[in-house]
Amino acid sequence: MTMFYGSIKKCAFMRKFIILLICSVFLFVFSSNSFADIGGIGIDTTTTASTTTAPTTSTTTASTTTTTRATTTTTAGTTTASTTTTASTTTTTASGTTSSGYTWTARTGAGSRNWQGVASSSDGSKLAAAVNSGYIYTSTDSGATWVAQTSAGSRSWYPIASSSDGSKLAAGEFGGYIYTSTDSGATWTAQTNAGIGYWWSIAMSLDGTKLAAGVKGPGYIYTSTDSGATWTERTGAGYRYWTGITSSSDGSKLAAHAGIGGSYIYTSTDSGATWTERTNAGYRYWQSIAGSSDGKKLVAGVGGGGDGFTGYIYTSTDSGATWTERTNAGSRNWWSITSSSDGSNLAAGNFSEYIYTSTDSGATWTAQTGAGSRNWYGIASSSDGTKIVTEVAYGYIYTGVSSSLTHTLTAPTTTAVYRGGNLGPYSSTVINSSSSTYYMYAYVYTPSGTWLALNSGITISSGQTLSASNLYSYVPYGAETGTYYYFEIIYDTSWNTYEYKYFTYTVY
Incomplete structure (x- = not known):
């Protein structure tokens, strides 16, 4: 018809x-x-x-x-x-497909690029995506159209984070500075206070005032309480290859992990001033981490390759004190992960496979075959988890909208x-x-x-x-x-x- x-x-x-x-x-x-x-x-x-x-x-x-x-x-x-x-x-759609509760659309307007990181506003309307050896791209219509933000220059962009309203952004250059924007990416400022680093992970409070970033160099974790203008080196968690970090909505609770060589997960309840080593989930090759807005529910993914550690997803409901191994999604190379504000809706991307989603805080997972089997890198979602944005290394950006409307x-x-x-x-x-x-x-x-x-x-x-x-x-x-x-x-x-x-x- x-x-x-x-x-x-x-x-x-x-x-x-x-x-x-x-x-x-x-x-x-x-x-x-x-x-x-x-x-x-x-x-x-x-x-x-x-x-x-x-x-x-x-x-x-x-x-x-x-x-x-x-x-x-x-x-x-x-x-x-x-x-x-x-x-x-x-x-089905002219530009995408629906499977297992999400309608997926390839957003070709931003081009096929070496995408690395992506961020979303709370409502999922404002998006920002980072390219390795390219520009930062932004969208104000949930990914339908994109604009190359050239003011920050063409760089080796890796992590990127957004405030709740999408007005404040922070992005890290691998082998350079952290850059911030207060106008949804139109203009950028190099924040030299934290120095040059191999920035691999970054997180932001909802209002954009508190930031936390990890160096994969190895290096330390750095935090800011003034939207990135000044930074403090946090040595309490150690000198490591920090590959993932997440923040509660107020920026007080942080969780981070290292990847290369393996590590434990580390948590902080005082905006990074002090850290606790969480051994319950094991010493693993962690690749990704995300959390609920209150910082109580955490989800972390292990790389299936690397040092040979088992690549499962792990969840916690007590701010990282204890962890549960979630085998339902299988042992894979979990490269990126995101969480809704209440921690119930999760989405994870893995290398050379499908995106997986969960609606029960990680107890069970569903393969989103409609988006295809690809090298999924960055992933982010709206606060309710109904809108997902993810990207493919040397491919396109994809958006997924929850089909939680029954007709x-x-x-x-x-x-x-x-x-x-x-x-x-x-x-x-x-x-x-x-x-x-x-x-x-x-x-x-x-x-x-x-x-x-x-x-x-x-x-x-x-x-x-x-x-x-x-x-x-x-x-x-x-x-x-x-x-x-x-x-x-x-x-x-x-x-x-x-x-x-x-x-x-x-x-x-």
């Missing part, structure tokens, strides 16, 4: 007066028990099905697809009823109806469990090839459920005969199509 969908335009509101002539009211029940007009195909929840017998019956499978929002206009026509089936579970369209048991009859019953339900807002539009594609917009859009807010069942559609006597397609299309706030479902019916 992509050929039909490709001609849809947001014609919402254009043919309303025609629809009022041919349609009855479709009452869509909100979770708040209020009602909204979806403008359906002449659905009246108070009617009963017509006793007219349709000449034929058949069963089909409804389609579920995700593409880019269409932009074509339509002309008015005569609409009618509908029929058909249950929705499928496969969702079910159950078709009638018959696919044919006479003019003047009723089609039904069928039902439609939308459950928005994500943190995002979506909009539902209903369209009919007629036998003569015209699109009719049946409503002006219903807003589906975060946490809201729309549900209607036992629905019937009246088919006017003047309707044209032939095959119709009824679509329910859900758009995101950027007017990209999140998904659509449809069913077909024949009018006689």
Whole structure:
């Protein structure tokens, strides 16, 4: 049905007066028990099905697809009823695929580069990505478009961190200085106070005032309490090849590890002034670490290669005092890892394999095959974990959006109806469990090839459920005969199509 969908335009509101002539009211029940007009195909929840017998019956499978929002206009026509089936579970997009709860899109606008580090604002709208032997790139539309920020120069950029609102950024040059920005990457300042180092890891408090960075040289951990203007060398954790560091939202709790040669995990509860060696997780070749906003939940990944240590993911619920080995995702080279603010939603990237996600704080993991098997380097997520940004070494940036919006369209048991009859019953339900807002539009594609917009859009807010069942559609006597397609299309706030479902019916 992509050929039909490709001609849809947001014609919402254009043919309303025609629809009022041919349609009855479709009452869509909100979770708040209020009602909204979806403008359906002449659905009246108070009617009963017509006793007219349709000449034929058949069963089909409804389609579920995700593409880019269409932009074509339509002309008015005569609409009618509908029929058909249950929705499928496969969702695809023109630029990405959906698997195991996330829709993945390759963001080719920033080009194929040697990406190293990536950071995200709390809402996932502002992103920053670092290139080894290149520029820093930023996005203000969740990765749809990117801008090369040339003011900091072309350097061997590795780690990068962001404040909650995305206005403050900090990036480290491997073999150079730490650079900071207070205008979302438009301009940068070299912070020479920490000196030249092989900066490999960096973390930032939500307000961007407290920073912590590790040198892979080897070297020490350095901290700042003034957004990077001045730095303090922290020798308490030792002189090591620091490959990962994470911070609580207020910057008071830190956790860090070294990689080359192996190490323990080290934690601090006083912004890096003192450190505690955590031996419970073992002496391993740690590659990545992340934590919840309160610093209590931690997740760390081991490199499967390197010194030959087992490459599992480990989690802690007591700020690193004790750790649990999570074997569900397997022994792999876990190169990067990220956590939601509550520590429940996790995502990890590994070298030459898939991205894995967890919704239960690491107890179980799911391979995100939709993004493909690649050399995943940096990874970051929104505070709720529903938006993920990750990057491929010598490849593209990818974004993943949680498919925590459930849309079910159950078709009638018959696919044919006479003019003047009723089609039904069928039902439609939308459950928005994500943190995002979506909009539902209903369209009919007629036998003569015209699109009719049946409503002006219903807003589906975060946490809201729309549900209607036992629905019937009246088919006017003047309707044209032939095959119709009824679509329910859900758009995101950027007017990209999140998904659509449809069913077909024949009018006689």
